[in-house]
Amino acid sequence: MLEDKNQQRTSLENLGEFGLINHLTKHFEIQHTSTLKGIGDDAAVLNFKDKNAVVSTDLLVEGVHFDLSYMPLKHLGYKSVMVNLSDIYAMNAIATQITVSIAISNRFPLEALEEFYAGVAQACNVYNVDLIGGDTTSSTKGMLISITAIGMAKTEKLVYRSGAKENDLLVVSGDLGGAYLGLQVLEREKEVFKVNPNNQPDLEPYSYIVERQLKPEARMDIVELLEKLEVKPTSMIDISDGLSSEILHLCANSEVGCNLFEDKIPLDPTVISTSEEFKMDSTTIALSGGEDYELLFTIDQTDFPKIKANPNLTVIGHIAAKEEGTHLVTRANTKIALTAQGWNSFNEE
Amino acid sequence: MLEDKNQQRTSLENLGEFGLINHLTKHFEIQHTSTLKGIGDDAAVLNFKDKNAVVSTDLLVEGVHFDLSYMPLKHLGYKSVMVNLSDIYAMNAIATQITVSIAISNRFPLEALEEFYAGVAQACNVYNVDLIGGDTTSSTKGMLISITAIGMAKTEKLVYRSGAKENDLLVVSGDLGGAYLGLQVLEREKEVFKVNPNNQPDLEPYSYIVERQLKPEARMDIVELLEKLEVKPTSMIDISDGLSSEILHLCANSEVGCNLFEDKIPLDPTVISTSEEFKMDSTTIALSGGEDYELLFTIDQTDFPKIKANPNLTVIGHIAAKEEGTHLVTRANTKIALTAQGWNSFNEE
Structure with missing residues (x-):
């Protein structure tokens, strides 16, 4: 750093x-x-x-x-x-x-x-x-x-929020939830420091998520990668305000629905372990944590072979007709409506 | 208003x-x-x-x-x-x-x-x-x-700060000092109000300068006027930070000197009367008051007939060689060096 x-x-x-x-x-x-x-x-x-x-x-x-x-x-x-x-x-x-x-x-x-x-x-x-x-x-x-x-x-x-169409694939760059959990770790250490200023925090196990919070990188590389792969997304949005609220914006602007699959959401191992430590649900954090400077975009299905297996990109769902609504398909295979949960919703957890 | x-x-x-x-x-x-x-x-x-x-x-x-x-x-x-x-x-x-x-x-x-x-x-x-x-x-x-x-x-x-050349005329739009004096009037009324909240201030005699402070207009009309008159300034600068400091910036950027004539500085009658009321020197206020959203520019002498007698524009001096320095020629015909007096210099008056 x-x-x-x-x-x-x-x-x-x-x-x-x-x-x-x-x-x-x-x-x-x-x-x-x-x-x-x-x-x-x-x-x-x-x-x-x-x-x-x-x-x-x-x-x-x-x-x-x-x-x-x-x-x-x-x-x-x-x-x-x-x-x-x-x-x-x-x-x-x-x-x-x-x-x-x-x-x-x-x-x-x-x-x-x-x-x-x-x-x-x-x-x-x-x-x-x-x-x-x-x-x-x-x-x-x-x-x-x-x-x-x-x-x-x-x-x-140029790619706007408004071009997604039925059957397009929903793709996200990087992994999610790290920046929010990094903030939780830093806040916790701050409280410890207030009580005992001589305490030396060991942030080493959390270095990935702390860096996601303190020194994030914008995804210029994804724009360059898409150019190189000759993929033009049909729609795109920055998800630093949270994945779920931004999926809803993208679907509203494109007048479509979507199905997002919980088991596809990319999570770093540190995010999973730190979520457990904080007794928080990692999916909720990935959906609503925010401050992950990643890109969410949609591509035509014919472009799937070009992005398949690329470690920077994950297909997390697909676009549906507007009438079908915007849903999260859980690991238990139940469909629940996506909501734009704000940051504050975490206070109740 | x-x-x-x-x-x-x-x-x-x-x-x-x-x-x-x-x-x-x-x-x-x-x-x-x-x-x-x-x-x-x-x-x-x-x-x-x-x-x-x-x-x-x-x-x-x-x-x-x-x-x-x-x-x-x-x-x-x-x-x-x-x-x-x-x-x-x-x-x-x-x-x-x-x-x-x-x-x-x-x-x-x-x-x-x-x-x-x-x-x-x-x-x-x-x-x-x-x-x-x-x-x-x-x-x-x-x-x-x-x-x-x-x-x-x-x-x-495009006109930059850097194009002024020896013998160009120094021109300013509008009149100066009003916004600063308008602020003084408003500050005085605020103090009166603190002592007696029932006092109804009579701002009518100061309406011009109060409006210069509260609802200034940017000089789009001057850009349009210069276009119509077919005059392209050799240099130009916004003087909202104060006439004298901005003349110095313009001269420094253009690597020239200048002579500014005190008796040419355009002052509204309200500025003159209110300066007297506040026992302030109107020239000092015009030079350093700031917040007058006027334009200062230089033109080639051959363009003088085109702007002559235009009520929006006043020739206030001319550009000199760099070695001659940057001076104010007072009403008493003495030359004093221009300084970028800050707003605070008024506190001593």
Whole structure:
């Protein structure tokens, strides 16, 4: 994972806004020919020629979306970019530019912002994205991050939520539930730490799920893989808000129903063992945990041979007629209606 | 000015994020052929054909950038859009799309968000801009607004900060200092209100400057006017951060100096009378007050006959060689170096 070391403390108050942005962004380099002008004028200038621009934006709020007591700032910078890129990839587009804005209280020293931007820089590097703008301002409390991601795609490449049709296969990338369980482990360690600050947590058995929470990766590789396999999904959606709610969105937008098979849902062994430890149902977590930056998509049945046996992709169900409704077929072979369970529904478990 | 009526109170907690965005944006219509897909998928899709995309973003924080005790939410929605469009116009581009994200504590009822979005809708209507995305989330304290504005322009139309050359004329739109003084009046009335809540303030004599603060207009009309007059500025910048600091940015980017004439700075009579009332120097306010969403640009001298006598434009100086430095020529005909005085410099006056 990424390192995070804050040893110096330089007050933000001594730097003007202009000086601060310059300081934080001076090492960023422009990679894309589509970026004609990045940071340094009233606006950035982009040119996508015959391609479409794809735009998505997200807000992340301290105390709501992240907790700095276990989220290192460099990870936070990296993850904030991932959250946004994931939406671009869900359009089957290539991410090309981001703007990053931060509101931050002056309890944070300059070195904290440098750590955050180091994470942003690493994400830009790994995902080949240009930082083209942003805003830095003070907040009255805590930290808030706003990112807008821009991508590009030819019209014939774009995949919307609305194209799924009867008998298409429902496919998901990666595995599910890890990010939510990683958060549970971190929350538990935080409580232990409050009682005994000298306790050294052993996170080693949970390293996979903790990394899913603290340093997720957006699935640029899936967009590239589909291109290579010559598979164009009929519909696609990012499932970071939870698998079940996003299947329902996809079916509603496409005006279809679906059958999702419980025994097909991909789970990492750590997810299964940690679910048992926390006395939680792993299917419920996979369906509603959220924060797994995976892609859900549908393909025509004729494309099945192309994706079959690919370790990154799992067929978890199929699309049905709208009248058939949206169902989960359990391991006991009973059909239950899918519901968009929110995060809070876990509180009762 | 805009109306602001909050009579009902519907708790935000009862609406999911998805329901909330749908509710707030359902009346927005897509106007631009460049908007292929607006709200409703993982990302919006835009197509600018042979034109460039121009992108700018700003964060506005309650308690830092605005005070809801005198800023009605509908005005805030309108102004938040203006703040961002101004940067697009400063590129000599046409604004076409915006994303609007809000973090808001649940002390705000749904009706407050509706008021805010009514202001956003009015701005979108008047400035012919499509709302194409955004995010709505809870905050732990107060309200925060993040907007990304997108525009388009042909390459040959774009105007950067960097094109000013020796002997060009320095031109500003509108008049200056009003927004800052409007804020002073509102702050004074707030203090009076604290002491005597029954006092009815008479803002009528200050209506121009109060409107400059609460309902500013971005200068789309200036971009259209320059097109009509067939004048392409050699450089341009938005001066909402203050005239003097932005002149310095423009000169630094263009590697030139300038002479700005104090007696040419356009001031509304209300600005002059209110400056006297507050015992402030009107030139200092015009130079450093900020929040005037006006454009500063430079033109070749041969274009002077085209803009001469236009009531929207004032020649306030000229560009000099870099070695000559950046100066204000006072009414007493003495030359003093321009400095990027911050807002706080007023505290000592």
